[in-house]
Amino acid sequence: MNTATLQRRPLVKQLLDGADDDLLVIAGLGSANWDITAAGDRPLNMPLWGAMGAPVAMGLGLALAQPGKRVLVITGDGDMLMSLGSLATVATQQPENLAIVVLDNEKFGETGNQATHTSPRNNGPTNSGAGTDLSVVAKGCGIADSALVREAGEVAQLVKDARTKKGPVFRLVKVMVEKLEFVMPPQDGAHLKDRFRQALLGHA
């Protein structure tokens, strides 16, 4: 079973605390989207409502285009599992301004909390995964600065690393399975893109 004690909402709020125009945020579909929106919707957030498997590559394209800004990708274990290869692609570019934080509750939250591959093996007939450790996967893909975060006492350092440490940074954060309120940003993708570009570039 998932023995995590960290709660995703306050954690993401801390990750985004004091976000200014130098912080560009992409969130994966589902819970990560609602998490960053609960912390405060802002034009320089790009919350995805679909496009599973897209956030890391999207963060890379953005980080390469905006080397002077910090790019923070926040997503879940299910989304990350769908695009493991993108971690190797990030590693080929070694973007110093990119941080990836995966909130791992070992569940596919949007479809009813089925076990993902990060769930333990031999966890019963309906809840078993593979024990996949995404922080080891990231390191194996060539992102040297990859680590696992489990304890409340590690969160301050996590925030500092995600916001300021020379990248690429990968952090796997084990979080609790929780039933949380849906806090939704605007849904229209073209609008989200245009407001992001307007805020960043001064034109859509």
Added chain:
Amino acid sequence: MTAVATIDWHDQIFETLKDHDIKQVYHVPDAGHGKLIEACQKSNSIRTVPLTTEEEGIPLAAGAWLGGQRSVLLMQSSGVGNTINLMGMTKTLRFPFLTLITMRGDYGEFNSWQYPMGQGTPKVLEAMGVLLYSVDDAVEVKATVDAAARSAFNGGQAVAVLLRQKLIGIKNFGKK
């Protein structure tokens, strides 16, 4: 030697991409695009990103556009199927997208495994709302890629240029 035979369309594509201020080029290994990929890798103004799967090229292009840069995805028809799900992003986000596709399973193809995706390529791209340009004559390559880039970056469309096997040449694995 005719004038046509002297046209180096790979070089022309490279120059056209530079003319359109393309800053990021995504690719998988490809003999058909090989010369173009090498030119991009050697260029100081272009960042080349090798992919583990063609699918990564769509969100990369979306991210680059969010950050104010233009990009292009280079792939074979063999990999087009890998991109279809995330190709939907070009509709939902409505961002300019350009891909140049070298065709296999198209014209005198030797390898039967190439035909299904080669023949399916125009249909699946059309199904996802991608505008198609096709070129099988070296004389037309430059103008076609230029028009495609204009449709993408000025017209805001998702555009694919199909570089036909007749243009690229038939891979024969040493068989005649």
